[in-house]
């Protein structure tokens with residue numbers, strides 16, 4: 240009897256302020272449900288999803304996608320770094336009704352990448368360099384679309400964080416069963432993001448050829464310093 244091949248996996252960190260909806264989002268993605276009262280996440284909770292990489296193409300392959308839902312409470316800030324290595328992808332979550340939670344995404348990115356946060360005089364605390372410097376695929380997710388009065392605006396203008404990082408972006412209502420319905424724009428964007436994470440982890444030129452370009456050297460430096 241043929242032994243089934245082991246399924247490769249990628250690890251995606253899900254971060255953002257406490258209460259923005261990380262657990263609800265992860266439950267929606269992995270279980271297609273979202274409790275209305277999930278409770279605070281203490282430490283970290285991990286859910287797994289089977290993902291078909293490049294579905295419908297000759298290179299289609301099944302992967303496990305691990306979503307590491309990291310509790311956003313400031314009181315656990317010092318101990319969270321143990322969850323951040325390695326990281327193959329990052330989902331930055333903000334609440335569309337809470338502008339501060341969007342402004343804080345730069346702080347979350349800096350925390351995961353283990354870099355200092357640049358604070359502008361106006362308090363808008365992210366440094367575009369931080370976004371430009373990372374090769375880790377990023378998805379920016381705005382939750383509570385059902386409550387956001389400015390949704391019309393936010394759905395048409397890209398968030399500045401997504402802009403600076405070249406990240407993909409989706410806005411949704413985690414309680415809405417159809418928010419990630421197969422074939423919907425959100426589902427397609429999410430699937431593309433997972434493909435990107437897998438591609439970077441398993442199919443990048445560096446991994447396949449064994450040769451290094453300066454960019455790859457830089458990536459290796461980041462990796463060796465636990466930034467990647």
Ligand SMILES: Nc1nc2c(ncn2[C@@H]2O[C@H](COP(=O)(O)OP(=O)(O)OP(=O)(O)O)[C@@H](O)[C@H]2O)c(=O)[nH]1
Pocket residue numbers: 255256257258259260261262263264274275276277278279280281309310311312382383384385386411412413414
């Ligand atoms: N209306 C609405 N409520 C939401 C949505 N997403 C999450 N919520 C609610 O927001 C509250 C917080 O959600 P959680 O998923 O626990 O937030 P979290 O980011 O995991 O919070 P921590 O565990 O403290 O880091 C819960 O009451 C959710 O039901 C959404 O899209 N729309």
